[in-house]
Amino acid sequence: MEIVVGIGESAISDHQDDILKIIGLGPCVAVSVYALRRQVLGLAHIPLPYANPDADPFTLQLGRYVNTALPALLNKMKTKFQCLKSELSACIIGGAQSAQPNDLYKIGEKNVEAAKNILARYNLPFTEFDTGGNYVRSLAIDVATGSIMLKRFRSAPPQDETDCYHFASSRGMHKEGIDCHVFSIRHPLPKTF
Numbered sequence: 001m002e003i004v005v006g007i008g009e010s011a012i013s014d015h016q017d018d019i020l021k022i023i024g025l026g027p028c029v030a031v032s033v034y035a036l037r038r039q040v041l042g043l044a045h046i047p048l049p050y051a052n053p054d055a056d057p058f059t060l061q062l063g064r065y066v067n068t069a070l071p072a073l074l075n076k077m078k079t080k081f082q083c084l085k086s087e088l089s090a091c092i093i094g095g096a097q098s099a100q101p102n103d104l105y106k107i108g109e110k111n112v113e114a115a116k117n118i119l120a121r122y123n124l125p126f127t128e129f130d131t132g133g134n135y136v137r138s139l140a141i142d143v144a145t146g147s148i149m150l151k152r153f154r155s156a157p158p159q160d161e162t163d164c165y166h167f168a169s170s171r172g173m174h175k176e177g178i179d180c181h182v183f184s185i186r187h188p189l190p191k192t193f
Contacts, residue, residue: 002140005030008063010044010073014081016144025094025137027108029115031070033090033124034146034187035083041143042077044069048107049114066114074122089188090119090126091148097134108132125188146187 002019005011007028011020020043022030033042044063051065062068077083095112097103112131119126130137135152142149 005043005045007045007047008061008069010042010063010069012040012042012073012076012081013143014038014040018143019140020143021138021140023138025139026096027094027098027111029066029095029108029111029131030093030137030139031066031073031090031115031119032093032141032146032148032187033073033077033088034141035077035081035087036089036146036187036190037087038081038083039144039146040077040081040083041141041146042073043141044073046070046111046115049110066111066118070115070118070122074124085122085124087190088124089190090124091185091187092116092119092126092128093130093139093148093150094137095131096136097132099134125190127185127188129185148185148187149182150185151182 001017002021003011003013004021004023013020016039020041022045028045028047031044031046046066046069048065050067051060060068062072092112092115095108097108109132112128116128130150130152135154138151140149
């Protein structure tokens with residue numbers, strides 16, 4: 001089953017036929033966490049780097065901030081799916097520059113840095129893949145293998161995003177005004193391998 005993870009959301013699956021997806025990733029950061037031995041995949045789609053420390057904990061939306069979304073995701077993988085920290089590895093994707101000409105806030109860059117800091121704090125191995133730039137990205141991750149199919153567009157993805165698969169290769173091709181590159185990557189090995 002395909003599970004689309006929206007902005008400020010996360011999903012975890014141990015169903016081998018599931019595919020977790022994010023469509024239209026801009027300055028947000030996608031962080032996937034995979035337990036290879038257990039074949040458990042977590043994916044978070046996070047728009048902002050840090051929550052205000054003075055925020056009301058009862059109204060704070062944990063999924064909207066890297067420093068709250070990642071600990072919540074890791075905790076759920078540990079408690080609900082019995083994943084050990086030593087079994088986990090992560091991948092960071094996205095964090096594009098804003099489409100605005102003068103990106104004063106550099107939210108995409110800050111999102112990537114926050115994700116790297118949080119994962120380092122948890123001592124998890126991670127790969128930073130295809131971050132920054134002026135791209136819109138979409139990704140699909142196979143729960144059974146942890147393989148990530150990443151599509152990168154110079155502008156918004158086409159309405160029928162599957163068109164990209166029909167004409168793009170790993171080198172990328174240009175057709176009908178759509179500049180699309182397709183990549184296939186894997187999570188890094190956890191520390192127990």
